[in-house]
Amino acid sequence: MTGNPRVPAPRTAAAPHGSCVLLKHGEAFLKGRNRHLFTDRLQDNLRLALRGIGGSTWIKTAQNVTVLGGEVPQEALLERARRVIGFNSVEPALRVASDLETITAAAVDALSDARPGLRFAVRTKRRDKQFPLTSSQIDAHIGARLLAGIQGLRVDLAKPDVTLAVEIDRKETYLSWRRFRGLSGLPVGSSGRALVLLSGGYDSPVAAHRAMRRGLACDFVHFNGAPYTNPSSVYKAYALARELNRYQPPGALHVIALGKAQKQLAVAGAGRLQVVAQRRLMARTASELAARTGAEALVTGDSLGQVASQTLANLVAVDEAAALPVLRPLIGWEKQEIIDEAHTIGTAEISILPDEDCCGLLAPPRVSTRAGLPQLRSVEKRLDLEDVVEALLDSAQVLRPGVDEEAPAAGDRCPAPA
Ligand code: ATP
Ligand code: MG
Secondary structure, eight states, rough: OOOOOTOOOOOOOEEEEEEEEEEEEEEGGGGGHHHHHHHHHHHHHHHTTTTTTTSSSEEEOOOEEEEEESSSOHHHHHHHHHHHTTTEEEEEEEEEHHHHHHHHHHHHHTTTTTTTOOOOEEEEEESOOOOSSEEEEEEEEHHHHHHSSTOOOOESSSOOEEEEEEEOOEEEEEEEEEEBBOOOOOOTTTEEEEEEOOOOOSHHHHHHHHHHHHHHHEEEEEEEEEEEEEEEEHHHHHHHHHHHHTTTSOOOEEEEHHHHHHHHHHHHGEEEEEHHHHHHHHHOOEEEEHHTTTOOEEEOOOOOSSSSSHHHHHHHHHHHHOOOEOOOOOTTOOOHHHHHHHHHHHHHHTTOOOOTTTTTTTSSOOOOOOHHHHHHHHHHHHSOOHHHHHHHHOOOEOOOOOTTSSSSOOSSSSSOOO
């Protein structure tokens, strides 16, 4: 957040029209003739994010700003809006009639609780060029009234503690003085659909979030080690998908029990190739699932060289088994950067919980860092891969984390996995 925390929160009582939230468009703003497609999607996503907020809301979109208001507390609107991908900034604001006296009075009221010595600047943007004063005349007028009306304020145009932004439209003017950074990026869905391979760790949820920020609507697939592991990883995957779904129109979570197939690979003699062979099977199964659910790419949380299974040779071996492009948003990230981001987006507290991951099951003491394709293929030949994939997909459970949060239907709760 920019601005000074000692500046009062927007007050609604004295506002002629009331409070609202201003959302400045991110990259959608740059999209030339396709811009309306992006802004329409932004609006749709915002509308979905407001579902169940507990009161009526309205949305207005001008050229590169969306205004959000309604009969709900401004903080609630803010909380929802800050999770919608595609806005560069999110600003609580006051909405008043576009006449100079009303605007000025609202400005004085807005800053009336400011601490003595606060340095401020006024910055006006006139979207209505008919307004009788120029932007700098309005800045000067409001600035003078603030100095006269509130003791101890100081003007500082170079390094203000708080900038009062005044945006004038024909009928309405918006005043804002707090600004939160938005999630920027492209509206979710504008780049198509992807299927995220979601484990319980830190990486794949962060990768999913990055994919969403490039406009991909995400479904999730989680492989667990059932019947040989307990369901803890499924609970984590469910909680992670629910958290991630707060940033997008909710995607589905497919849960697939991989344990028996893992055993088949071990029996076929995978040895040190076991982990990579499992990854290849995940890639094959996920590709087929994606084809059935309309996803055009897979997303994983791999980061080059992070662990033995993520050497270049091993990633190449996984790619070879995938029928779709495998996107790896974190390929060049360091672990600490990923963990920091996981804290920011709210998935870290879930990822840190202990679980029984399927990858630990049957993992060899030393994972091969240079899995050779001929060896992998000869292990796989001992299984009927098509049948294995088919059986895995047949047994998949589809969950819908985060849908109808307020009153989850029985099927929406995370059921005990098989
Ligand atoms: P993460 O923190 O995401 O678990 P990791 O560092 O543990 O990653 P690996 O276990 O090598 O890395 O997994 C690499 C990627 O493979 C994961 O980011 C994820 O996309 C995918 N993956 C691994 N295990 C599973 C699983 N059980 N279900 C679905 N996808 C998985
Ligand atoms: Mg993992």
